[in-house]
Amino acid sequence: MRKRRKVILAFFIGIVFLLTFCRSDYKFDVKRYIKGKYHFDVDVLSTPTIHTGNMGDSSFTVRRSDIPELIFSVNTNGFFVNKITGDNYKKVNKVYQLNQKYQDSEDYKALLAKGIHSFLSFYGMSKEGDHLEVSLVLMKKDALEINDSNFTDLYNGLETMRTFIPNDYLAEELIILDAFDSSLNNVHSTYEKHGPLGHLRIGWELSEVTDSISFKKLLEKENAKSGEMVKTHFYKKDFHLIKGIEADLNKLGFFVIKDRHFFPLVCDSTAETFDAINLDTCDKYSLSLEVKEQEYEEMLDYLSNKKVSKFYQSIMLYKETGLHIATLIIAKENGSNNDFKYIKLQLNEINSENDAREVLKKAIDERH
8 A cells, every 4th residue: 555655646746747848848849930921039937827728828928139129929728838839920020020020210200309108019910810900108207297388298109109010900009108118119028128107008098198188188198097097196296295204114124115117106096087187185085005924913913002003103104294195005925815914903093002003903803
């Protein structure tokens, strides 16, 4: 019996080793596939993520070694062994060539002179398969500022790019980046490099834009869903006050979350139009902080006197900034909503160390 178990164990170890060995060759197979088909080398940027929801269909993301901004996909299928089924290089290359032509044009140079960097990037194929779909990217310092001058600049940029696109292309997405980096020439790179400030992403409703008025309405609609333009305004306006206490917060064991798409100060505005937002008075904030896992447990699961005291001291630091921080979210490091690794607190309920303890206790009870 014991011998049989050893044989079974050895068999499974062999299978795992074989699968691991096979997976280690995937990148080489992709490189060999592209080299044989197109006669150039590629760098593999990401490998497939396989799960039952995609029925084994996935892809590698690769880029031409000699043209780093040309990034495309190599499609695969399989749950255990990834079989290469094709790629979209020719389609991506067609958009890349169009973008090169666009950025050599006087139209692009005219926008650049106004401080707007713009480019076309591959998005996909239409359902009928007869139109290439492209993303339009407008990149401008302070691009998410809420004022008519900025809206006019962005609308003119959109119209300039639209007139350049041939009839067999569809503009399916507009990305507005609050940054300026003329080295970015594909959507993939914007996710890696565009920094901590925001971006606004507009989908197929782009077809509804027929003039500057409809463009402003679409921006308002998208901002109402994501709040990106309002978030950016207040991030720039008041975040320096949080930066001023950040070192003291860190000493107390609290860290301001600075994810690429996350704004530590979020204005709780419910206005549906820009004209209804008073940017001078809309200063009611939500703020998110991160706590290391062990300290989170000590503060919440054990209500350690020391941690409760530090928590109260941090509250006092926030109040000293004069910011109207109504909601505070304390998140466990690497936590998520699904496994109760964060708590949401109302700062106006905390005016003493005893209040801090009671608020934490209440949060613990509600969490469980």
